[in-house]
Amino acid sequence: MKMCILFPGIGYHCDKPLMYYTSRLAQSMGYDVTALKFSDFPEGAKGNKEKMYKAAEHALSQAEKQLADIDLSQCDEIVLVGKSIGTKAALALREKYGFTAKAVLLTPLEMTFEHAAAQSIAFHGTIDQWASTSEIERLCREHGVPLHEYDGANHSVETGDVFRNIGYLCDILEKTGEFLLD
Helix, strand or coil: CCCEEEECCCCCCCCCCCHHHHHHHHHHHHCCEEECCCCCCCCCCCCHHHHHEEEEEEEEHHHHHCCCCCCHHHHEEEEEEECCCCHHHHHHHHHHHCCEEEEEEECCHHHHHHHCCCEEEEEEECCCCCHHHHHHHHHHHHHCCCCCECCCCCCCCCCCCCCHHHHHEEEEEEEHHHHHHC
16 A cells, blocks of 8 residues: 655645645656645734744644544555645644654755755755745755745745746656655
C-alpha cells in the first residue's frame, strides 16, 4: 500500500490549490490519501516565534491523534505533503516515529529544518511573507533539499496574475510527480 498524508497550514486547508491538486496527483499515482485537518491554532502566530512553536506542537499533536488508527508499518511507501506549519509537523512526525517517507515541503518555514529533511523537495515563493528567501535557500543547501523558487510569489505561491499562478502550480505538480517517481 502507498500512503500520502497531507499536513495543511494555518488557514491553508487541503481543499486549497497546492494541497488539493497534490492530493489528486498522488491519487493518480496509486497513493491512498489521508488529509489531516488542523484547527484552533493560536491567534497572531505570524511573526511571533513562541506562538509559531506552539502552533507546530499543536499541529503535531492533532496529526498524531488523526493517524492513531493507521498502521504506517503496513505501507510500502509513504509521502508526507506539508504546507507551511504542516511542513514542520510532517518532518517532526517522521523523525519522532522513525519511519521512512518522502516529504514534499510546500512553502516551508525556517523552523521546518530543525528536523532531518532527507528525501525532501521544497517549493518557495520569493516574496513569502512567512519565511525569508535567503534563509530558506541556505537551509535547503545545508540539508541537501532541492529548492524550487517562484519569482514574485507569496506564501501560497500566488501572484497577482491568475495565469502565472496556474503556471507555477503546474510546475510544482510536475516536479512533485518526478520526485515521487524517483
